[in-house]
Amino acid sequence: MPRCSVPELPEVETVVRDLRPRLRGRRIEAVRAGARSLRRAWRSEWETHLVGRQVRAVERRGKWIVILLDDGQCLVYHLGMTGQLTVVADDAPEADHVHLVLDLDAGRRLRFRDIRRFGSATLFDDRPAVDAFFAQCKLGPEPFTLDPKTWHRQLAKTRRSLKAVLLDQRVVAGVGNIYADESLFEAHLPPTLTGRATTATQAERLRKAIATVLTRAIERRGSSIRNYVGGSGLRGGYQEEFRVYGRAGQPCRRCETPIRRIRLAGRSTYFCPKCQAGRGQGSGVRGQKRTPDP
DNA sequence: ACAGGATCCTGGGGGC
DNA sequence: TGCCCCCAGGATCCTG
Numbered sequence A: 001m002p003r004c005s006v007p008e009l010p011e012v013e014t015v016v017r018d019l020r021p022r023l024r025g026r027r028i029e030a031v032r033a034g035a036r037s038l039r040r041a042w043r044s045e046w047e048t049h050l051v052g053r054q055v056r057a058v059e060r061r062g063k064w065i066v067i068l069l070d071d072g073q074c075l076v077y078h079l080g081m082t083g084q085l086t087v088v089a090d091d092a093p094e095a096d097h098v099h100l101v102l103d104l105d106a107g108r109r110l111r112f113r114d115i116r117r118f119g120s121a122t123l124f125d126d127r128p129a130v131d132a133f134f135a136q137c138k139l140g141p142e143p144f145t146l147d148p149k150t151w152h153r154q155l156a157k158t159r160r161s162l163k164a165v166l167l168d169q170r171v172v173a174g175v176g177n178i179y180a181d182e183s184l185f186e187a188h189l190p191p192t193l194t195g196r197a198t199t200a201t202q203a204e205r206l207r208k209a210i211a212t213v214l215t216r217a218i219e220r221r222g223s224s225i226r227n228y229v230g231g232s233g234l235r236g237g238y239q240e241e242f243r244v245y246g247r248a249g250q251p252c253r254r255c256e257t258p259i260r261r262i263r264l265a266g267r268s269t270y271f272c273p274k275c276q277a278g279r280g281q282g283s284g285v286r287g288q289k290r291t292p293d294p
Numbered sequence B: 001a002c003a004g005g006a007t008c009c010t011g012g013g014g015g016c
Numbered sequence C: 001t002g003c004c005c006c007c008a009g010g011a012t013c014c015t016g
Helices: A009-023 A045-050 A127-136 A148-156 A162-167 A177-186 A200-219
Strands: A028-033 A055-061 A064-069 A074-078 A083-089 A098-104 A108-114 A120-124 A260-264 A267-271
Touching: A009 A055, A009 A064, A009 A083, A009 A108, A009 A200, A028 A045, A045 A120, A064 A127, A074 A083, A074 A127, A120 A127, A148 A162, A148 A200, A162 A177, A162 A267, A177 A200, A177 A267
Parallel strands: none
Antiparallel strands: A028 A098, A055 A064, A064 A074, A074 A120, A083 A108, A098 A108, A260 A267
């Protein structure tokens, strides 16, 4: 079993849904930033910009969390790999690895904790500045509104593996290592299949599979293995339903063939060599059937 | 241009 | 018991 789970779209969506009722209307009374650097540097002047502001809305874009304030400023978080963004009571016990605390009215605190500091918190002047930032990152469309034609075109022009494409936030925003593998299983496609070798039918199957898997995971409040907790501190339950992720050597839930683990696009990649053997041209796992697992 | 690899970071786990 | 090394993978930077 993998040791840590990472916030991908379903986990971030769960955090946002938890935070929304707890933050909306709350006023920021004080701000305290930790001394240790995050991925994007926190500027001390932002602390004075935040004091006195009221939270108007909490939104998600890909794996980013956007907190809109009453004067138009936007506080944008990324949870990186171990980030936790929770509302706690102001008498809650101190925690380690806390990098930013907003003291709120009504005896609450918004606490950003991140063990490995791959996450970030950034203040933007207004919504257009956030959109400009996302545009600069070339952040791709949300998976639920992924246009089929655009998606097919993106796949057709790349020699990269489907796994690598799914991890590329410029193509589709929000998918990470876990849900990339789960989506490929759902679509019955080999992770090694290249974009340009993917047929239109397969591409469409994958597009739908991504939405199916992410929706299912959101319903389960995401996956918790170790680090991840929702905005209320509750764990998710989707890890119980992983078809392939973290299941190397265990029988496929569909065909009982042992799940395989390979290294692809620099990441651990799990798949069923039988269910995801690929159909028609361009299978990236040719030869697998001739050399079945012992 | 494009694809893959190294890098940042910390804690947990296995091997010895 | 403790030390060392490996592993996890978000985005970003570098290299071939």
